[in-house]
Amino acid sequence: MxxxxxxxxxxxxxxxxxxxxxxxxxxxxxxxxxxxxxxxxxxxxxxxxxxxxxxxxxxxxxxxxxxxxxxxxxxxxxxxxxxxxxxxxxxVSGVPDVVGLFLASGVAVNMPMSPGGPTLLTYTIGNLSLGEAKPEQIETVRLLIDAGADVNVIAPNGETPLETAASAYTPSLELVRMLLKAGANPRAADPSGRTILFGRAASDLAMLKTLVDGGADPYAHSNSGASPLTFVCERRYELNGQPDPTAAERIAILHKPGTPVEPPRPARPAKSVPTPLLYAAMAHNPDCVKALLEAGANPDAPAMSGDVDGSDYAGSVREVVARKAKSAPDLVDAAAAALIERAPRQ
Incomplete structure (x- = not known):
């Protein structure tokens, strides 16, 4: 206290x-x-x-x-x-009773807090995204929504309230469900084509199911060819090397049947992105590497979606992982590298 x-x-x-x-x-x-x-x-x-x-x-x-x-x-x-x-x-002070009084006095709830700044809703959700959402914080969000807060407004960082809530360090399913029920658009994309599933939400099974059930596109592709599957193995830092028992289930949700695990080559010049398998190795998630291989990920496919000739990431996933395991051992998980090296050649 x-x-x-x-x-x-x-x-x-x-x-x-x-x-x-x-x-x-x-x-x-x-x-x-x-x-x-x-x-x-x-x-x-x-x-x-x-x-x-x-x-x-x-x-x-x-x-x-x-x-x-x-x-x-x-x-x-x-x-x-x-x-x-x-x-x-x-x-942001945990006083929903005061927030209710203020709203009742007449507040322009969607007015930015400053020129080009956040609205009250984006400010509130942004401030609770670093820790576990408390009941009084969720009640504050509910009061703002009930007062007419725009749940699809874009914050100065380019995120919607739903994106910020879903990618929080300790995300709240209750908060995400509240935003979805209020009309938050789970299919919204930024100018590069990235959606709400392009990030940590793809590696949290409960959050992933909630968002997909709410309408998020599990197969969306960005301009660079990345998809939610690219991020399926990315977890919080403290989980590096730890078991990932839901990896296969998440991959099954995000991998469209009959399509390669690897991203398509961009139709026009765009930033090159790693394949899900390479990203998984760098995410220090050997369980997810194993699940991707079992889902059909090709260790001999190009490591990146676009041209990277002359860079350290040129070549196949197998080649890049082997190279990085020697030159930058902290970057690539050793157990993941061993799984990729032992995988049958294709």
Missing amino acids: IERNKRIATVLARGLACLCAGLAFSGASYALDGKEWDLMAAMGDYAVKKTPQNMARVKALLKRGARPYNKTATQPSAMPDEELTPMGLAV
């Missing part, structure tokens, strides 16, 4: 300090004034100590007309710079 209080106090202090700079810099009519400053402090105090007295301060300030987020519905963003507002701090 002490560490949590210190963290919240630090966030609040930083936010108020930034706001001072923002006010001096901008002079904007919608920057924080006295009541909003007081609301920020009251909300921060309640986040640290959830007492009736601190909640009463929050309610009293709202009754006096303090605005938690935006002054008007026509301003381009909540703040002129990347500064916190009472609402912006509330959504």
Whole structure:
């Protein structure tokens, strides 16, 4: 609790300090004034100590007309710079009861927090993506969605809320299901053709099933020829070399029957990508290497999808893995390299 209080106090202090700079810099009519400053402090105090007295301060300030987020519905963003507002701090402080009060007071829920910045929803989900989502954080997301938050908005990093939630370090199935139910598009692709399954979601069986059942395309290909199958063996660093009992089941979901495991050659010049088998060896996942070989992965196919003549990755998967096992042993898993070397030549 002490560490949590210190963290919240630090966030609040930083936010108020930034706001001072923002006010001096901008002079904007919608920057924080006295009541909003007081609301920020009251909300921060309640986040640290959830007492009736601190909640009463929050309610009293709202009754006096303090605005938690935006002054008007026509301003381009909540703040002129990347500064916190009472609402912006509330959504990441584990206080859904305050978030509900703020929303009820009238908040432009889809207004960016700053010019070109995140919305409240993308900010909230982005802040909970590094750890395990807590019930109060999920409730905050639910409140934002119920208030009309756009679940398909693109964050400054190019991700949708669904992508951020699904690729979190400790992803929450409850949060992902909530976003899907609210209309999040699981088939959305970025300009390069990458979709939500191009990443760690492909190596989490429960998440993979949830997204595919929700409409995600398991066979999508990017402009470079990569597919979700490319990432099927990629797991968190601490799982390197550990058993992967669901590898074969994930591969069965992502490998279209009757097609090669290897990516197609790009139709036009594009960034070359490794085959799933090479990527698996570099992901230190020998169980997944074995499952790919059993699914038909060709160790003598080109290691990369495009032209890489003259590079360390020129040649077949077998050749590249053998080379890397000697020149960069930390890059390639030794057990995976042995499996590939022993595989029948094709």
